[in-house]
Amino acid sequence: YEHFRDCLSSVLIERLTSKPPSRKFRRRAAKQASKKNSQDLVDSTTTTSAVETAEELSEFIDYIARSIFTTLPTQLQHLTHRSIAEQPNTAYQSPFTSTTTSTLLTTLDPSITDSLHAYSILSSMTTIHSLLSPVLTTYFALCTTPPPPPSSTKATTTACELCDRDWINLTYHHLIPRMVHAKAVKRGWHRADELQNVAWLCGACHRFVHRFAVHEDLARRYYTVELLLEQREVAAFAEWVGRLRWKGR
16 A cells, blocks of 8 residues: 555645646545544644645645545455465566556446545546546555665665655666766766666655756756755755654554
């Protein structure tokens, strides 16, 4: 579940930061833990505190993620690299399409879609299936792909190198994007032995970095964590997303 929540939160945060919602976040009133539907939405406590706002967003994301995840078939809820290796002919193939996703979520509570529309995460031109298909594709890859080769930085990295969250899954970000490796060496921006330098980032920060600058600019101007954090926009996002915490169950 934690893997799926991380994948979904990256997409939700990206959409919310691109176009902030016009409404305060609401969450389900958890009166009956065994029930997954027919519960009324209640207003979160109104506050101007950034910490409390981040807490409300965390609860909202956790509620959406759990509601969707528990609707998925059991096999998808327990994906591992070993399970796919032992059953290569699984019925689920990546990448997931909107059509495939729609067949997996036939019992999803309609209130989830309503909530995503309410906060402008979905629009009239976007379905929940098109929103979730890349999330499922990323989740599938995260659960079934063997770990990347060992890196000199991974051994000492226990937290996202931008937001400093140490309890969330990390992925490696090529500080010099692979798409411009040849150009970087040819034009003298970097030596060949520098091309594999990576930063270990959470999904939300990883997505933000690639929205912040194109590959060539990342290679020429923002090729270290320090250079990234010198940018006000990056530092502000890292500070904000670092406040998000998932409540224990």
